[in-house]
Amino acid sequence: MNLIKKSVLGLGLMTVGLVSAQNSDMKNMIKIGANVGLAVPAENASAVAGIDVSYQNLVTPGFGLGIATGYSHFFGRENNGIDNNDFGVVPVAALIRIYPKQTGFYLGTDLGYGFIVGDDKVASNDPTNKERPDGGFYIKPEVGYHNKDWNFAVQYQKTFTGDKGEIGTQKYSAGAIGVGVGYNIPLGK
Template sequence: MKMLKQTLLLAGVLAAGIVSAQSTEMNNMIKVGANVGLAVPADNVSAAVGLDVAYQNLITPGFGLGIATGYSHYFGKDNNGLNNNDVGVIPAAALIRIYPKQTGFYFGTDLGYGFLVGDDKVASNSTVDRPDGGFYIKPEIGYHNKDWNFFVQYQKVFTGNDGNIEGQDYNVGNIGVGFSYNIPLGK
């Protein structure tokens, strides 16, 4: 029964996207943007800055699909005697967006794999290897118009127990804000 309710909710959201008033002049676009955030939880990193690049196609006037990548840099911090190293995230993700109206509120997510890059070790004074990556998610909610998107996001790479050291869990995630500029590619 719970799955039926979730399926009906998803169908309702998609139907709202189909009948929304999103402009049909711009079906394909490249989104280029930047974001900043504070690490959550903050065991091994403190903050993040990133650049985003995505391609989006409006399947219906209010529903977009595409691909997303970019680079987010997480700044390592000292914790429980560990000198944690910086780490970078390069996502390879699917982009999903819902636009209820031509301008205004929107929401969506990026889902895929986040490649972790940087030093091979979690901390400069540790022998524990940094994981190579994991499941990547970046839900966001924000405001949009024809040219710009302004949003609040949560970005996370799930690495399981890889990279964990006694006294801290290995975490790569943040809550932040960002913006992107839409470059139209036509219909």
């Protein structure tokens, strides 16, 4: 947990540094959003709900780079007698966005590391007492619609955990497909 606190603090300091280093020509923004979805595959979780926070700089009018974080809560489910625990994913990622037009269709992804947090055990009734993974490579591709203030997207998020957290034939999955909405807060005048 200490590593997560340090990562979030570091991300916050980077954001403050990037924001204060930029001018006020409306090409920098903070994005705040929410997402919901279904876990895929739905072996150890059923659904996900989360919040997103990111900083974006429009390098060119059609291309944005930044940093992203947030929290996604995966709701554990019963699977063949295994009572899987809830868990969360806290990403620390680079944000990449492509905007073909000033408003309309866009696509992008977040790439980085997803920290898995929550109960130390995969399931509450697992006789092998299998520990959950700590995290892994994180990706969140999305396609959506944007205007000056809002973003609406269909997205997939996945934290790759390898074979960590498997119980018998049940694989551990921290992936979901869903929808998200975000509000853009411009920095500057």
